[in-house]
Amino acid sequence: MTNNTFSNAATSTVNNGESILDIRDLRVWYKTYGGHVKVLDGVNLHVNKGEKVGLVGEAGCGKTTTMKAVLRILPHGRAIVKSGEILFQGRDILQMKDKDLQNVRRSGISMIFQEPTAALNPVFTIGTQMLDIIKFSLAGKKNKVGINYRDMALKAIREVFIPDPERILDCYPNQLSGGMKQRVCIAMSMVTPRELIIADEPGTSLDVTIQDQVHRILHKLVDKKGMSLIMITHSLGVAREMTDRIYVMYAGNIVEASRTRDLFERPRHPYTLGLLASVPKLTGHGMAEGIYGYIPSYLRPPAGCRFHPRCPNVMDICKEQKPELMDQGLGHKVACFLYGGN
Ligand SMILES: Nc1ncnc2c1ncn2[C@@H]1O[C@H](COP(=O)(O)OP(=O)(O)O)[C@@H](O)[C@H]1O
Ligand code: SF4
Ligand SMILES: [Mg+2]
Secondary structure, three states: OOOOOOOOHHHHHOOOOOEEEEEEEEEEEEEOOOOEEEEEEEEEEEEOOOOOOEEEOOOOOOOHHHHHHHHHOOOOOOOOOOOOOEEEEOOHHHHOOHHHHHHHHHHHEEEOOOOOOHOOOOOOHHHHHHHHHHHHHHOOOHHHHHHHHHHHHHHHHHOOOOOOHHHHHHHHHHHHHHHHHHHHHHHHOOOOOOOOOEOOOOOOOHHHHHHHHHHHHHHHHHHHHHOOOEEEEEOOHHHHHHHOOEEEEEOEEEEEEEHHHHHOOOOHHHOOOOOOOOOOOOOOOOOOOOOOOOOOOOOOOOOOOHHHHOOOOOHHHHHHOOOOOOOOOOOOEEEOOHOOOO
């Protein structure tokens, strides 16, 4: 991805500071045969209206779990929300009755999943699936006279730059390439108006040039429609191009939060520094360094700072106390005893 791929994300976005999503102290565990895995350990994250926010971290950090909790699609009977609030436009999603939750899913938030093949139903055409979404989204709305659902679907397909949209509506998912399927998923997520799009590593399964196209289309449409975006990715490079602010997540905790530009100019948390050092250098000056070790087991996560077994700067206090996110100025927050709190 080149540096001029996207317009300057930090300055191009409408962001009036009004919070649209506010996740507070979210703890989620899963039941497993071995016991409870304590994945989310008090996640705090907010998104303002019109803002693009990145959620970055290695696989297994809890990014998808956090977002599934937002839409209340965590596996029933296996996931336990231990505590927390998820305020969407000021109302707690976790406490909502079914009718209000359906309204959030109809016109509030939609999610684009990582794997388009799994997200699309193989036995129905794209057209049938899009019309179902439109019907679901507009159910209960008044003044539907004169709305042509097929025209809405065609418009959405055109917006993601797929040629011959009439033919696409009649196709089954297996007749489309991976890149086209991911574009169709983007079209489906926006076929009716939404406030917030959650994109969970869209295009990760595609080759990099197609992935880049998918990211460009998503970025452009979110801007054009004035929506907010949460971009989940394991790549700091993708987050840099796509977002205004970034949350770095490690083992179920937000460890650093900052405006995108500031994060790259002054990264602070040892985990963020490790992620940055893991990016291979195009200049040929040696191999990327990477981060020693692995994400810990959530069955018995490390006490204190969950990063301490891998941290090059670990101190005694890190093994006993959990560092809280603390403001370092200009909204740049870090959860690390190197920056105070001990
Ligand atoms: N359905 C599940 N049952 C048990 N554990 C799960 C389940 N889904 C996720 N987990 C646990 O949560 C951790 C975080 O998963 P996930 O939220 O998918 O991370 P990410 O999206 O950052 O890769 C996983 O490492 C796994 O231990
Ligand atoms: S709190 Fe301690 S172990 Fe955790 S990142 Fe900071 S220095 Fe490393
Ligand atoms: Mg994930």
